[in-house]
Amino acid sequence: MRAAPLFALLVAFATPAWSAPLDDWLAAVTPAHDRVLLIPRLAAVADPLARAGRRLRGHPDLAAATEDVYADLTAALADLTQAIDQIDRTSRRLFKETFEAVNAHFRHIFPRLFRGGEAELQLTEPDNLLGTGIEMQVSPPGKKVQNVALLSGGEKAMCALALVFAVFHFKPSPFCLLDEVDAPLDDANIGRFNEVVREMAETSQVLLITHNKRTMEIADVMYGITMEESGVSKLVGVRMT
Structure with missing residues:
Protein backbone atom coordinates (compact mmCIF):
# COMPACT_ATOMS: atom_id res chain seq x y z
CA MET A 1 0.00 0.00 0.00
CA ARG A 2 1.37 3.42 -0.94
CA ALA A 3 0.43 5.48 2.13
CA ALA A 4 0.27 9.27 1.97
CA PRO A 5 3.45 10.81 3.48
CA LEU A 6 3.07 12.13 7.01
CA PHE A 7 4.79 15.42 6.20
CA ALA A 8 2.29 15.91 3.36
CA LEU A 9 -0.51 15.83 5.91
CA LEU A 10 1.39 18.29 8.08
CA VAL A 11 1.68 20.66 5.15
CA ALA A 12 -2.01 20.24 4.43
CA PHE A 13 -3.06 21.02 8.01
CA ALA A 14 -0.58 23.89 8.19
CA THR A 15 -1.73 25.63 5.02
CA PRO A 16 -4.16 28.48 5.79
CA ALA A 17 -6.08 27.82 2.59
CA TRP A 18 -6.60 24.19 3.52
CA SER A 19 -10.28 23.42 3.74
CA ALA A 20 -10.84 20.26 1.68
CA PRO A 21 -12.21 17.22 3.51
CA LEU A 22 -9.78 14.42 4.24
CA ASP A 23 -11.53 12.14 1.73
CA ASP A 24 -11.05 14.68 -1.07
CA TRP A 25 -7.36 15.13 -0.26
CA LEU A 26 -6.77 11.38 -0.22
CA ALA A 27 -8.58 11.03 -3.53
CA ALA A 28 -5.99 13.30 -5.13
CA VAL A 29 -2.91 11.45 -3.86
CA THR A 30 -3.91 7.85 -3.13
CA PRO A 31 -5.39 4.99 -5.21
CA ALA A 32 -8.98 4.10 -4.36
CA HIS A 33 -8.20 0.66 -2.94
CA ASP A 34 -5.63 2.22 -0.58
CA ARG A 35 -7.98 4.95 0.66
CA VAL A 36 -10.29 2.37 2.23
CA LEU A 37 -7.43 1.29 4.49
CA LEU A 38 -5.96 4.74 5.05
CA ILE A 39 -9.02 6.71 6.13
CA PRO A 40 -9.59 4.90 9.47
CA ARG A 41 -5.89 5.11 10.32
CA LEU A 42 -5.66 8.80 9.43
CA ALA A 43 -8.80 9.63 11.38
CA ALA A 44 -7.07 8.35 14.52
CA VAL A 45 -4.21 10.84 14.10
CA ALA A 46 -6.23 13.76 12.75
CA ASP A 47 -6.21 15.74 16.03
CA PRO A 48 -2.44 15.39 16.67
CA LEU A 49 -1.79 16.41 13.08
CA ALA A 50 -4.06 19.43 13.43
CA ARG A 51 -2.15 20.55 16.54
CA ALA A 52 1.15 20.06 14.74
CA GLY A 53 -0.20 22.04 11.81
CA ARG A 54 -1.15 24.98 14.06
CA ARG A 55 2.36 25.02 15.54
CA LEU A 56 3.83 24.90 12.04
CA ARG A 57 1.75 27.90 10.99
CA GLY A 58 3.47 29.81 13.78
CA HIS A 59 6.77 29.38 11.91
CA PRO A 60 6.19 30.71 8.38
CA ASP A 61 9.75 29.99 7.22
CA LEU A 62 9.58 26.36 8.33
CA ALA A 63 6.13 25.99 6.81
CA ALA A 64 7.37 27.37 3.48
CA ALA A 65 10.42 25.11 3.53
CA THR A 66 8.22 22.11 4.28
CA GLU A 67 5.95 22.98 1.38
CA ASP A 68 8.98 23.27 -0.92
CA VAL A 69 10.26 19.86 0.19
CA TYR A 70 6.84 18.36 -0.37
CA ALA A 71 6.61 19.94 -3.83
CA ASP A 72 10.06 18.60 -4.77
CA LEU A 73 9.25 15.12 -3.57
CA THR A 74 5.88 15.16 -5.31
CA ALA A 75 7.59 16.14 -8.57
CA ALA A 76 10.21 13.42 -8.07
CA LEU A 77 7.47 10.88 -7.44
CA ALA A 78 5.72 11.94 -10.64
CA ASP A 79 8.98 11.56 -12.59
CA LEU A 80 9.59 8.10 -11.12
CA THR A 81 6.04 7.03 -11.87
CA GLN A 82 6.43 8.21 -15.45
CA ALA A 83 9.74 6.35 -15.78
CA ILE A 84 8.23 3.15 -14.36
CA ASP A 85 5.29 3.43 -16.76
CA GLN A 86 7.70 3.83 -19.67
CA ILE A 87 9.72 0.79 -18.54
CA ASP A 88 6.52 -1.25 -18.21
CA ARG A 89 5.40 -0.26 -21.71
CA THR A 90 8.79 -1.16 -23.17
CA SER A 91 8.84 -4.46 -21.27
CA ARG A 92 5.38 -5.38 -22.55
CA ARG A 93 6.33 -4.53 -26.13
CA LEU A 94 9.60 -6.49 -26.04
CA PHE A 95 7.98 -9.46 -24.33
CA LYS A 96 5.18 -9.57 -26.88
CA GLU A 97 7.59 -9.35 -29.82
CA THR A 98 9.86 -12.03 -28.34
CA PHE A 99 6.99 -14.35 -27.47
CA GLU A 100 5.46 -14.13 -30.94
CA ALA A 101 8.82 -14.74 -32.64
CA VAL A 102 9.76 -17.69 -30.41
CA ASN A 103 6.27 -19.14 -30.83
CA ALA A 104 6.63 -18.98 -34.61
CA HIS A 105 9.96 -20.83 -34.46
CA PHE A 106 8.47 -23.36 -32.02
CA ARG A 107 5.55 -24.11 -34.35
CA HIS A 108 8.06 -24.64 -37.18
CA ILE A 109 10.58 -26.82 -35.30
CA PHE A 110 8.12 -29.06 -33.44
CA PRO A 111 6.81 -30.93 -36.53
CA ARG A 112 10.38 -31.40 -37.72
CA LEU A 113 11.35 -33.17 -34.51
CA PHE A 114 8.13 -35.20 -34.38
CA ARG A 115 7.70 -35.78 -38.12
CA GLY A 116 4.34 -34.08 -38.00
CA GLY A 117 1.94 -32.79 -35.40
CA GLU A 118 1.34 -29.27 -34.17
CA ALA A 119 2.31 -27.21 -31.15
CA GLU A 120 2.15 -23.69 -29.85
CA LEU A 121 2.95 -21.60 -26.81
CA GLN A 122 0.04 -19.93 -25.00
CA LEU A 123 -0.07 -17.15 -22.42
CA THR A 124 -1.92 -17.94 -19.21
CA GLU A 125 -2.83 -14.25 -18.77
CA PRO A 126 -2.83 -12.53 -22.19
CA ASP A 127 -4.01 -9.25 -20.64
CA ASN A 128 -1.19 -9.20 -18.08
CA LEU A 129 2.03 -9.52 -20.05
CA LEU A 130 4.24 -8.61 -17.08
CA GLY A 131 2.78 -11.33 -14.87
CA THR A 132 1.65 -14.00 -17.29
CA GLY A 133 2.89 -17.55 -17.44
CA ILE A 134 3.51 -19.60 -20.57
CA GLU A 135 2.01 -22.99 -21.33
CA MET A 136 2.94 -25.44 -24.06
CA GLN A 137 0.07 -27.07 -25.95
CA VAL A 138 1.19 -29.90 -28.21
CA SER A 139 -0.38 -32.41 -30.56
CA PRO A 140 2.08 -35.15 -31.59
CA PRO A 141 1.21 -37.07 -34.77
CA GLY A 142 -1.95 -39.12 -34.27
CA LYS A 143 -2.74 -37.58 -30.88
CA LYS A 144 -5.11 -34.89 -29.67
CA VAL A 145 -3.94 -31.57 -28.28
CA GLN A 146 -2.75 -32.12 -24.74
CA ASN A 147 -0.58 -30.73 -22.00
CA VAL A 148 3.09 -31.68 -21.97
CA ALA A 149 2.65 -33.33 -18.57
CA LEU A 150 0.66 -36.14 -20.22
CA LEU A 151 3.41 -37.08 -22.69
CA SER A 152 6.01 -39.81 -22.38
CA GLY A 153 9.53 -39.06 -21.20
CA GLY A 154 10.96 -39.04 -24.71
CA GLU A 155 8.16 -36.81 -26.00
CA LYS A 156 8.67 -34.38 -23.14
CA ALA A 157 12.37 -34.22 -23.97
CA MET A 158 11.60 -33.51 -27.63
CA CYS A 159 9.15 -30.75 -26.67
CA ALA A 160 11.77 -29.17 -24.43
CA LEU A 161 14.34 -29.38 -27.23
CA ALA A 162 11.88 -27.79 -29.65
CA LEU A 163 11.52 -24.85 -27.27
CA VAL A 164 15.29 -24.57 -26.70
CA PHE A 165 15.92 -24.60 -30.44
CA ALA A 166 13.14 -22.04 -30.99
CA VAL A 167 14.73 -19.64 -28.52
CA PHE A 168 18.14 -20.24 -30.09
CA HIS A 169 16.83 -19.51 -33.59
CA PHE A 170 15.32 -16.26 -32.34
CA LYS A 171 18.64 -15.03 -30.92
Whole structure:
Protein backbone atom coordinates (compact mmCIF):
# COMPACT_ATOMS: atom_id res chain seq x y z
CA MET A 1 0.00 0.00 0.00
CA ARG A 2 1.37 3.42 -0.94
CA ALA A 3 0.43 5.48 2.13
CA ALA A 4 0.27 9.27 1.97
CA PRO A 5 3.45 10.81 3.48
CA LEU A 6 3.07 12.13 7.01
CA PHE A 7 4.79 15.42 6.20
CA ALA A 8 2.29 15.91 3.36
CA LEU A 9 -0.51 15.83 5.91
CA LEU A 10 1.39 18.29 8.08
CA VAL A 11 1.68 20.66 5.15
CA ALA A 12 -2.01 20.24 4.43
CA PHE A 13 -3.06 21.02 8.01
CA ALA A 14 -0.58 23.89 8.19
CA THR A 15 -1.73 25.63 5.02
CA PRO A 16 -4.16 28.48 5.79
CA ALA A 17 -6.08 27.82 2.59
CA TRP A 18 -6.60 24.19 3.52
CA SER A 19 -10.28 23.42 3.74
CA ALA A 20 -10.84 20.26 1.68
CA PRO A 21 -12.21 17.22 3.51
CA LEU A 22 -9.78 14.42 4.24
CA ASP A 23 -11.53 12.14 1.73
CA ASP A 24 -11.05 14.68 -1.07
CA TRP A 25 -7.36 15.13 -0.26
CA LEU A 26 -6.77 11.38 -0.22
CA ALA A 27 -8.58 11.03 -3.53
CA ALA A 28 -5.99 13.30 -5.13
CA VAL A 29 -2.91 11.45 -3.86
CA THR A 30 -3.91 7.85 -3.13
CA PRO A 31 -5.39 4.99 -5.21
CA ALA A 32 -8.98 4.10 -4.36
CA HIS A 33 -8.20 0.66 -2.94
CA ASP A 34 -5.63 2.22 -0.58
CA ARG A 35 -7.98 4.95 0.66
CA VAL A 36 -10.29 2.37 2.23
CA LEU A 37 -7.43 1.29 4.49
CA LEU A 38 -5.96 4.74 5.05
CA ILE A 39 -9.02 6.71 6.13
CA PRO A 40 -9.59 4.90 9.47
CA ARG A 41 -5.89 5.11 10.32
CA LEU A 42 -5.66 8.80 9.43
CA ALA A 43 -8.80 9.63 11.38
CA ALA A 44 -7.07 8.35 14.52
CA VAL A 45 -4.21 10.84 14.10
CA ALA A 46 -6.23 13.76 12.75
CA ASP A 47 -6.21 15.74 16.03
CA PRO A 48 -2.44 15.39 16.67
CA LEU A 49 -1.79 16.41 13.08
CA ALA A 50 -4.06 19.43 13.43
CA ARG A 51 -2.15 20.55 16.54
CA ALA A 52 1.15 20.06 14.74
CA GLY A 53 -0.20 22.04 11.81
CA ARG A 54 -1.15 24.98 14.06
CA ARG A 55 2.36 25.02 15.54
CA LEU A 56 3.83 24.90 12.04
CA ARG A 57 1.75 27.90 10.99
CA GLY A 58 3.47 29.81 13.78
CA HIS A 59 6.77 29.38 11.91
CA PRO A 60 6.19 30.71 8.38
CA ASP A 61 9.75 29.99 7.22
CA LEU A 62 9.58 26.36 8.33
CA ALA A 63 6.13 25.99 6.81
CA ALA A 64 7.37 27.37 3.48
CA ALA A 65 10.42 25.11 3.53
CA THR A 66 8.22 22.11 4.28
CA GLU A 67 5.95 22.98 1.38
CA ASP A 68 8.98 23.27 -0.92
CA VAL A 69 10.26 19.86 0.19
CA TYR A 70 6.84 18.36 -0.37
CA ALA A 71 6.61 19.94 -3.83
CA ASP A 72 10.06 18.60 -4.77
CA LEU A 73 9.25 15.12 -3.57
CA THR A 74 5.88 15.16 -5.31
CA ALA A 75 7.59 16.14 -8.57
CA ALA A 76 10.21 13.42 -8.07
CA LEU A 77 7.47 10.88 -7.44
CA ALA A 78 5.72 11.94 -10.64
CA ASP A 79 8.98 11.56 -12.59
CA LEU A 80 9.59 8.10 -11.12
CA THR A 81 6.04 7.03 -11.87
CA GLN A 82 6.43 8.21 -15.45
CA ALA A 83 9.74 6.35 -15.78
CA ILE A 84 8.23 3.15 -14.36
CA ASP A 85 5.29 3.43 -16.76
CA GLN A 86 7.70 3.83 -19.67
CA ILE A 87 9.72 0.79 -18.54
CA ASP A 88 6.52 -1.25 -18.21
CA ARG A 89 5.40 -0.26 -21.71
CA THR A 90 8.79 -1.16 -23.17
CA SER A 91 8.84 -4.46 -21.27
CA ARG A 92 5.38 -5.38 -22.55
CA ARG A 93 6.33 -4.53 -26.13
CA LEU A 94 9.60 -6.49 -26.04
CA PHE A 95 7.98 -9.46 -24.33
CA LYS A 96 5.18 -9.57 -26.88
CA GLU A 97 7.59 -9.35 -29.82
CA THR A 98 9.86 -12.03 -28.34
CA PHE A 99 6.99 -14.35 -27.47
CA GLU A 100 5.46 -14.13 -30.94
CA ALA A 101 8.82 -14.74 -32.64
CA VAL A 102 9.76 -17.69 -30.41
CA ASN A 103 6.27 -19.14 -30.83
CA ALA A 104 6.63 -18.98 -34.61
CA HIS A 105 9.96 -20.83 -34.46
CA PHE A 106 8.47 -23.36 -32.02
CA ARG A 107 5.55 -24.11 -34.35
CA HIS A 108 8.06 -24.64 -37.18
CA ILE A 109 10.58 -26.82 -35.30
CA PHE A 110 8.12 -29.06 -33.44
CA PRO A 111 6.81 -30.93 -36.53
CA ARG A 112 10.38 -31.40 -37.72
CA LEU A 113 11.35 -33.17 -34.51
CA PHE A 114 8.13 -35.20 -34.38
CA ARG A 115 7.70 -35.78 -38.12
CA GLY A 116 4.34 -34.08 -38.00
CA GLY A 117 1.94 -32.79 -35.40
CA GLU A 118 1.34 -29.27 -34.17
CA ALA A 119 2.31 -27.21 -31.15
CA GLU A 120 2.15 -23.69 -29.85
CA LEU A 121 2.95 -21.60 -26.81
CA GLN A 122 0.04 -19.93 -25.00
CA LEU A 123 -0.07 -17.15 -22.42
CA THR A 124 -1.92 -17.94 -19.21
CA GLU A 125 -2.83 -14.25 -18.77
CA PRO A 126 -2.83 -12.53 -22.19
CA ASP A 127 -4.01 -9.25 -20.64
CA ASN A 128 -1.19 -9.20 -18.08
CA LEU A 129 2.03 -9.52 -20.05
CA LEU A 130 4.24 -8.61 -17.08
CA GLY A 131 2.78 -11.33 -14.87
CA THR A 132 1.65 -14.00 -17.29
CA GLY A 133 2.89 -17.55 -17.44
CA ILE A 134 3.51 -19.60 -20.57
CA GLU A 135 2.01 -22.99 -21.33
CA MET A 136 2.94 -25.44 -24.06
CA GLN A 137 0.07 -27.07 -25.95
CA VAL A 138 1.19 -29.90 -28.21
CA SER A 139 -0.38 -32.41 -30.56
CA PRO A 140 2.08 -35.15 -31.59
CA PRO A 141 1.21 -37.07 -34.77
CA GLY A 142 -1.95 -39.12 -34.27
CA LYS A 143 -2.74 -37.58 -30.88
CA LYS A 144 -5.11 -34.89 -29.67
CA VAL A 145 -3.94 -31.57 -28.28
CA GLN A 146 -2.75 -32.12 -24.74
CA ASN A 147 -0.58 -30.73 -22.00
CA VAL A 148 3.09 -31.68 -21.97
CA ALA A 149 2.65 -33.33 -18.57
CA LEU A 150 0.66 -36.14 -20.22
CA LEU A 151 3.41 -37.08 -22.69
CA SER A 152 6.01 -39.81 -22.38
CA GLY A 153 9.53 -39.06 -21.20
CA GLY A 154 10.96 -39.04 -24.71
CA GLU A 155 8.16 -36.81 -26.00
CA LYS A 156 8.67 -34.38 -23.14
CA ALA A 157 12.37 -34.22 -23.97
CA MET A 158 11.60 -33.51 -27.63
CA CYS A 159 9.15 -30.75 -26.67
CA ALA A 160 11.77 -29.17 -24.43
CA LEU A 161 14.34 -29.38 -27.23
CA ALA A 162 11.88 -27.79 -29.65
CA LEU A 163 11.52 -24.85 -27.27
CA VAL A 164 15.29 -24.57 -26.70
CA PHE A 165 15.92 -24.60 -30.44
CA ALA A 166 13.14 -22.04 -30.99
CA VAL A 167 14.73 -19.64 -28.52
CA PHE A 168 18.14 -20.24 -30.09
CA HIS A 169 16.83 -19.51 -33.59
CA PHE A 170 15.32 -16.26 -32.34
CA LYS A 171 18.64 -15.03 -30.92
CA PRO A 172 21.45 -17.21 -32.30
CA SER A 173 24.75 -17.11 -30.44
CA PRO A 174 28.24 -18.14 -31.59
CA PHE A 175 28.15 -21.19 -29.31
CA CYS A 176 25.47 -23.66 -28.28
CA LEU A 177 26.22 -26.12 -25.45
CA LEU A 178 23.96 -29.17 -25.09
CA ASP A 179 24.72 -31.44 -22.14
CA GLU A 180 23.37 -34.98 -22.67
CA VAL A 181 20.02 -33.67 -23.89
CA ASP A 182 19.73 -36.73 -26.14
CA ALA A 183 19.80 -39.22 -23.25
CA PRO A 184 15.99 -39.83 -23.15
CA LEU A 185 15.66 -40.16 -26.95
CA ASP A 186 15.20 -43.39 -28.87
CA ASP A 187 16.89 -44.10 -32.21
CA ALA A 188 14.13 -42.54 -34.33
CA ASN A 189 14.12 -39.35 -32.28
CA ILE A 190 17.93 -39.22 -32.28
CA GLY A 191 17.92 -39.09 -36.07
CA ARG A 192 15.57 -36.10 -36.16
CA PHE A 193 17.46 -34.42 -33.33
CA ASN A 194 20.72 -34.80 -35.26
CA GLU A 195 19.18 -33.20 -38.35
CA VAL A 196 18.29 -30.05 -36.43
CA VAL A 197 21.71 -29.94 -34.75
CA ARG A 198 23.44 -30.23 -38.14
CA GLU A 199 21.44 -27.27 -39.38
CA MET A 200 22.37 -25.22 -36.31
CA ALA A 201 26.03 -26.11 -36.83
CA GLU A 202 26.00 -24.26 -40.16
CA THR A 203 25.84 -20.90 -38.37
CA SER A 204 26.99 -21.63 -34.81
CA GLN A 205 29.50 -23.88 -33.12
CA VAL A 206 27.60 -26.64 -31.32
CA LEU A 207 29.23 -28.35 -28.35
CA LEU A 208 27.56 -31.64 -27.47
CA ILE A 209 28.18 -33.74 -24.40
CA THR A 210 26.80 -37.17 -25.22
CA HIS A 211 27.15 -40.92 -24.74
CA ASN A 212 25.04 -41.70 -27.80
CA LYS A 213 27.00 -43.22 -30.69
CA ARG A 214 24.61 -41.89 -33.34
CA THR A 215 25.04 -38.37 -32.02
CA MET A 216 28.81 -38.82 -32.09
CA GLU A 217 28.58 -39.66 -35.80
CA ILE A 218 27.59 -36.10 -36.71
CA ALA A 219 30.56 -34.53 -34.90
CA ASP A 220 33.44 -32.88 -36.75
CA VAL A 221 35.72 -33.29 -33.74
CA MET A 222 35.35 -35.59 -30.74
CA TYR A 223 37.02 -35.21 -27.36
CA GLY A 224 37.09 -38.01 -24.84
CA ILE A 225 38.10 -37.90 -21.21
CA THR A 226 39.97 -40.93 -19.87
CA MET A 227 41.51 -41.69 -16.51
CA GLU A 228 44.59 -43.89 -16.96
CA GLU A 229 45.69 -43.16 -13.41
CA SER A 230 43.46 -42.70 -10.40
CA GLY A 231 42.60 -39.03 -10.01
CA VAL A 232 44.37 -38.00 -13.25
CA SER A 233 42.19 -37.13 -16.26
CA LYS A 234 43.49 -37.20 -19.82
CA LEU A 235 41.94 -35.49 -22.85
CA VAL A 236 41.93 -37.34 -26.17
CA GLY A 237 40.82 -35.55 -29.35
CA VAL A 238 39.91 -37.03 -32.73
CA ARG A 239 39.04 -35.05 -35.85
CA MET A 240 36.32 -36.83 -37.81
CA THR A 241 36.53 -34.80 -41.03
